[in-house]
Amino acid sequence: MSLGEGKHPARVRAMFAxxxxxxxxxxxxxxGGQDVRWRREVIRKAGLAPGDRILDIGAGxxxxxxxxxxxxxxxxxxxxxxxxxxxxxxxxxxxSHRIAWVAADTLHLPFPDATFDAVVSGFLLxxxxxxxxxxxxxxxxxxxxxxxxxxxxxxxxxxxxWPFIAVHFRVVIPLMGKLIxxxxxxxxxxxxxxxxxxxxxxxxxxxxxxxxxxxxxxxRMFRTVAIYWGRKRN
Numbered sequence: 001m002s003l004g005e006g007k008h009p010a011r012v013r014a015m016f017a018x019x020x021x022x023x024x025x026x027x028x029x030x031x032g033g034q035d036v037r038w039r040r041e042v043i044r045k046a047g048l049a050p051g052d053r054i055l056d057i058g059a060g061x062x063x064x065x066x067x068x069x070x071x072x073x074x075x076x077x078x079x080x081x082x083x084x085x086x087x088x089x090x091x092x093x094x095x096s097h098r099i100a101w102v103a104a105d106t107l108h109l110p111f112p113d114a115t116f117d118a119v120v121s122g123f124l125l126x127x128x129x130x131x132x133x134x135x136x137x138x139x140x141x142x143x144x145x146x147x148x149x150x151x152x153x154x155x156x157x158x159x160x161x162w163p164f165i166a167v168h169f170r171v172v173i174p175l176m177g178k179l180i181x182x183x184x185x186x187x188x189x190x191x192x193x194x195x196x197x198x199x200x201x202x203x204x205x206x207x208x209x210x211x212x213x214x215x216x217x218x219x220r221m222f223r224t225v226a227i228y229w230g231r232k233r234n
Contacts, residue, residue: 015183015185018181019186021181022180023061023181024061024089034221035151036063038220039063039067039122040067040071042149042227043067043072045149045227045229047118047147048072049117050074050075051075052076053115054068054075054076054116055078055109055111055116055118056077056079056122057109057121058080058122058123060081060087060090060122061087061090062079062096062101065079066090066099076100078100080101080104081103084103106121106124106134107133107134113141114142114143115141116141117146117147119141119148121138122150123152125150126153126197132206135210139212139232143232144232144234145234147229147231149229150228150229151225151226151227153197153224154197154226155194156195156223156224170191174187200217200219200226203226204216204217207230212230213230214229215228215230217229
């Protein structure tokens with residue numbers, strides 16, 4: 001993961017390192033377990049065939065990487081992140097030896113052009129310092145015709161549900177972070193990045209500007225989460 005605008009990457013890296021041991025548990029609690037289903041959908045959208053190479057960028061503990069192996073056991077899976085303690089948690093999980101774990105920043109991917117058949121990410125994009133560059137790098141390492149899929153938050157709509165969503169974001173999630181991970185500050189930062197990130201229509205426009213075709217989005221969880229997809233031009 002890389003840092004959002006106006007913040008220092010080292011601080012964000014340190015924050016994710018602090019919460020690595022409870023990150024997966026809190027994701028399940030914050031989403032009522034729906035994040036597991038969303039990740040399954042991301043990998044289905046990636047359309048993996050036997051032997052395909054897939055990059056899970058901003059992999060954290062490797063949830064998407066492990067799901068890729070579950071759905072396509074013959075895939076060649078790379079999990080990359082710049083927060084090493086997150087990947088260390090992932091490498092303690094069963095079957096982790098089947099994944100290539102790589103220290104990497106999404107703004108400077110250490111892979112040649114046209115390396116992967118699919119690139120996926122989960123809750124990465126709102127944390128990058130330079131979103132157009134991050135998208136361009138992911139586009140670069142895709143093979144022509146390769147599939148790109150991302151799970152990401154969307155700014156909550158200001159509708160009748162907004163007061164309840166605001167309480168969940170601003171009170172419940174930090175309280176969970178304090179009680180379970182011992183870090184309320186990290187779980188104030190994460191909802192704040194969701195509230196200030198690009199809306200879905202702007203994200204789709206950015207994907208088109210990057211060069212992706214056949215782009216689309218599916219909104220989930222009261223329109224606060226999106227699965228985005230696109231394909232690299234042939």
